[in-house]
Amino acid sequence: MKVGRRSFLSFIIGGAAGTAITPLPWKLMDDASIWSQNWPWTPVPPDGEYSYVNSVCTLCPGGCGISVRKVDDRVVKIEGMKGYPVNAGGICVLGLSGHQLLYSPTRVKSPLKRVGKRGEGKWEKISWDEAISEVAKKLSEIRSKGESHSVGSIVNADSGTIPNLFKRFLTAYGSPNFMTMPSMQDSYKMTLQLMQGVNAQAGFDAENADFILSFGSGIIDGWGSPVRMFKANSTWKANGKKVVQIEPRLSNTAAKSDKWIPIKPGTEAALALGLANVIITNSQHSQKISQSSGFESFKKLVQNEYSTDKVSQITGIDSASIVSLAKTFASASKPLAICGRGQGSTPGSLNEFMAVHALNALVGNINEQGGVWAVPEVDYIKWPEVNLDETATNGVQKERVDGAGSEYPHAKSLLNRLAEVVNSGDGSLEALFVTGANPLYSMPDSKAMKKAFDSIPFVVSFSSYMDETASNSDLILPNHVCLERYEDVPTTAGLQKNIIGLTRPVVKPQFSTKNVGDTIMLIAKALGGSIAEAFPWDSYEACLKETLGAKWDVLVENGFWSDSNSKTVSGEFNFYPKAMESLSNFSPVSLEGSTASYPLVLIPYDSIRLANGYIGDPPFVIKAVEDTVLNGKAACVEVNPKTGKELGLTEGRYASLHTPRGKAKVKVHLYEGIMPGIIALPRGLGHTAYDKYLAGKGCNFNELIGPAEDPVSGLDAAWGIRARLTKV
Amino acid sequence: MKEEGKHNKKAKKYGMVINLDNCTGCGACMVACMAENNVPFKEDESDKLDSITWMRVYKLANGESYPDADICYLPRPCMHCEGYHGHSPCVSVCPAVATDYNHDTGIVSQIYTRCFGCRYCMGACPYHARYFNWWDPVWPEGMTKYLSPNVSARMRGIVEKCSFCFHRHQLAMDKAFLEGRTELEENEYQTSCTQACPAGAITFGDLNNPHHKVNQMVKPDNKHGGRPGDPNAFRLLERLGTNPKVYYISSKEWVRRAGDNYLANEDRTVQQH
Amino acid sequence: MDSALIPKGLKRCSIGKFYLGIALVGAVVLWGVYAMLLVWIKGLNQTNMNDSYGFALWIWADLGIIALGGGAFFTGFLRYIIGKDELKNIINYAVVIGFVCYASAQLILGIDVGQPLRGWFIFWHANVHSMLTEVAFCLTCYFGVLVIEYIPLLLENRQIDKVPFFHNLGHNMHEIMAIFAATGAFLSFFHQGSLGGVAGVLYGRPFAVREGLFIWPWTFFLFTWSAAAFGPCFTLFVTRLTEKITGKKLVKQNVIDLLAKIAGWMMGTYIIAKIIDTWYWATVTAPSKGFTFMDFYSDNSFYGIWILIAEIVVGGIIPALILLSPKGRSNSTALFTAVSLACIGVLINRWVMVLQVMAHPVMTFENWFLYVPSWQEVATTILPVAGGIIVIALSYRYLPIFPQEKELNP
């Protein structure tokens, strides 16, 4: 058949028309859209059986109750637990993101042994048996050399069974070096010890106070138990209670307070004493308290050294404001003064704590409704005495490497001194355990800390995540994350009541991890002898059940146990302990750096959207960070527009920030809420470890600041550092 | 808009009241929303112009200099604008009916599989409550485990926004139906952000129901486009006629004034009514 | 083969020169196609658009070329409905240009949507309340009309015309062209208008929103009017450009003069309406929503009041005055300047009605949103322009577009 041009064209046109009236193109069009609605690379969350499990969040010391929504054995959502005494259903950004940590790519999925150089990131997977025997072998070696005291541990806190298992382990092994991460609670405890002679936590009956005077405490920025403080703040608002915030920066707390009084940073103690002076001069103080020992000396101190005019000069607050603040504070029916800057993650100057505590005492609110309570620790951990063998007996009597208890007699742990002591060669550690803490990120002068770690031959991390400390260790024996494990959570963060919460396994462990309680017991058992005997339990769970005794059932049933009636301890109040003598001539904690080369003062600020402790921000939380805090890869430094103008810096431009300890490239955020001459950086950024959602974003404030030893407590009193900001 | 005109007597008007005096700017509402609604995340979320946050907490400043500066946080979900008879700015423009105003609940829906990504609705929404999926959503290995089956994950190329956690409404209605009821109790349907807010700053409920807290808090006047009766209450950009169902309360005049645009010498309280 | 395709009696440049030019433009097309594929495969993240700037360069290009393509419907309207017979000498070219513009617009829309495979939902799940639905339907139908108008031109190709069937088809189609022209004019009236409506109905956007008549905001009528005014200017602009490139006179001056005069009148009246509209919006509409006029033109680094002056005075009043004066029309440079300015003016108008609308912050605590298009956006915007040049060049080379060409170039 001959195909002519004409028949060919007819065929083409006819074919096209014919195809168009068949269902084919329409079907294809429909199929294509259906395909786009079901792209195989867009996940379809599988359905399953729904359930809720109650537990307790351990991501910060807040100790909130959580209700975890599950579908089959998957966690799909974490919510605040209704009726839980700490958070009453509320929850914070971090707690909400706990499931992202559970399923995080940054988790350590099995025991790991370093194969490359330290911090190089080369690891070998090993079995749990190998890991335990590796640790035991090393520890036996050290012990057999009679060096048992050169083993130390860094633990997140010192209450609860896990820290106590570590303490017990070190004791049985023969080392005094049980160290904890520092916080304002250390300073509060010491204050209560020095001024009231009691061994207790400071608890704040915040909900019942009617005038809250906060010396820089981030009431709604994560201070204390965060969710509880948010709730208290709303209660105050609903009932017309007043909050006065004293700090150099308009923080969220300052903005939400009834009055923000900017103060020259570092002079808070002087203000507290100046207020005390006005109160005493006006005889507004509680009459009962004037009988206390040291009252007369205290009165002399404030009247001679803290006259309103002088305090005005020191603090930069005008005299009239000081007088009126003192009057309103003292005439409130339930005034409460609190301190501990920001989230209270640094201990701060003891003078400040004592001065503020004295202010509370003056208005008679110690152990009173709406006041500060001395809350004794719940003593539910009653384990049999450890039988010490000879090595252990010798070891525990040695001086601690950080000088706590010796150089600084009141201190229990001074981790802030560790870097300097180790780096100066005055003390040495052969082995170090780290659990629930990330000191290489969160201790001031983290670079010095890293150097100190480098000189410790054997570092074992129990971290669940590949954090900065874990990445620089020799061996990682990963703990379960909180959604996978049992743990008792005695809540200590400023609660006026003893509450123990129960963290419990919500889902099966995702990886080959172990509860750190079990791990430490296995190591003890591998070491044998009296060390093994100190741990008579079959497992951590058995230990926990036995320890909690009758409380266990209550915990399983309700999720928490709380003291039926609140307990406080009251000792003899001493207004003017010897430790306060240094206040007879006020000098603020000196700042590192010279004014000439560092004309500005750099302070940190805390945000509830930035976790700055052991846990780093999970993806959801870092997503919620504002672009004026983190912008691209740069952290933003807050600068008053006036200061910015002087320095020729405009909004959003890059600048180079120098302090005597380090430097960082930052972006400028002009903020009218910060005192001219002062600049502020957020804490919680600048991770080098974790996943791509967190690592490499912003700079770590701790790399820019160094510790300053408080002369009395030995704790870190630094609140800022001198700095220079230049255009780049 | 299919239902236009057919106004059910029992129609609900779900809405929100956010007390800005209590709001601490903590962001829990943002994260609670992301967690509830399978909102994806990517490596860099610091460019807020392409960061999907159905609930976004804005930081407002009073414009004064130190030390008179003041700030206030303002959480912004979708306002579920009613406009004039359900003629929401975004619903009326969508060419494919991929977003709809439900006259029974007052909720503005978004149908992901219908949306073809023309973004006209985004241009129409003055609140920037609508977000486009510029990228395929990608979760790191293992993390898809936490995705909730109640809300589908969205594909690239389409628009999404706050749904007032509509699946929670559906679940509550299902439960009520099984129990032989057609009405929900106030606490049976609450949004994820409301539930999470540690400051208790958000209240959610039926604005038409005088027994619901939201109604009592702002006393909306339905005869006049839902304008609030409470002098401290206001809505964002009310003057545009969007008739939003999210109300704010603030004791500060500068905050209330920041909620809308006013000419220099205009009295807010007069203009609002 | 090539010479056999060229219309009898008309001179064209050498095949080598022609296809070298086509190859150069073709390279630009390939660049555009590459960008287009990137966008289709990887998604709209290839652009610099964002959640605040959801409409950007492409939608501007879309509105812009549709306005410029308005020459087709309006010239057709004048020729077939009003009976301005002289315009038969330019109508073919107007149709080709219109065809190119509308094809480009469709292509851009296909790239611009986030889910191109579901683009047809706009027809299947149509929302009658949406201006965009109106745009989609009218635009597509009108494109169909343009295809029908373009086909008889194609059929006039020397070789195709040899086939009796096509010859007769072409002839018969010419006979009924008035019906299509009328349909086209009607459809165009609506889709040009609904494109204006797209912005005008955005009552959440004080910069765009306009009051109006029934369901149509004033921008609806302004867009139709401006397309009718400025579209012929673009036809004249391209015609003049073609004449310059080919070095030949293609259309007689009286034809040019007539079209220019009509465009001048349309433009003059349009600009008066536009000024009244702007005035009313600035003094009544905007203040009622809490904005002063200058709120829209300050506090940002781009959208100053200059843009309004450029649009109304430089791109409106000045070209209108030139086109309305017989002296201006008869001076070739003045005429070319006028139609060029007019094209720029209407492009600025469409730019403002899309991009400034997105850029202006509505909530008091937001700032102006500015954006710079990515290269992929630029390339895909240039793609249809380059494609259009090729279609126009091929059409000119192989089709008897200009009835007066032979006479003017003996």
Ligand SMILES: Nc1nc2c(c(=O)[nH]1)N[C@H]1C(S)=C(S)[C@@H](COP(=O)(O)OP(=O)(O)OC[C@H]3O[C@@H](n4cnc5c(=O)[nH]c(N)nc54)[C@H](O)[C@@H]3O)O[C@H]1N2
């Ligand atoms: N991606 C995506 N997935 C979805 C949905 C979605 O929208 N998108 N929708 C979900 C919803 S709402 C639903 S209900 C499900 C539906 O999911 P399916 O229940 O899987 O629905 P069908 O695809 O209709 O398949 C039903 C099967 O029953 C067979 N069948 C038909 N009649 C009879 C009969 O009389 N007897 C028997 N024995 N078999 C019969 C059909 O041939 C077919 O194989 O899909 C769900 N899954």
Ligand SMILES: Nc1nc2c(c(=O)[nH]1)N[C@H]1C(S)=C(S)[C@@H](COP(=O)(O)OP(=O)(O)OC[C@H]3O[C@@H](n4cnc5c(=O)[nH]c(N)nc54)[C@H](O)[C@@H]3O)O[C@H]1N2
């Ligand atoms: N041709 C055909 N028709 C069918 C069927 C079929 O197989 N073929 N199947 C039938 C069946 S079994 C069913 S169940 C129905 C389904 O019919 P519909 O219930 O209409 O289902 P969808 O259209 O998938 O979505 C319902 C609504 O849920 C909203 N939605 C989706 N995700 C979310 C979210 O995350 N949050 C909120 N708040 N809203 C969301 C959407 O916006 C939409 O408004 O269709 C029925 N009709």
Ligand code: SF4
């Ligand atoms: S405040 Fe702390 S304990 Fe409470 S939810 Fe947040 S991270 Fe968890």
Ligand code: SF4
């Ligand atoms: S969760 Fe509550 S307090 Fe926190 S930002 Fe949202 S509304 Fe404000």
Ligand code: SF4
């Ligand atoms: S806030 Fe925006 S997205 Fe939500 S209903 Fe209103 S216009 Fe639509």
Ligand code: SF4
């Ligand atoms: S982007 Fe989707 S929802 Fe928005 S207007 Fe277009 S089709 Fe409708």
Ligand code: SF4
């Ligand atoms: S109502 Fe639901 S969807 Fe809307 S912002 Fe709140 S949590 Fe998100």
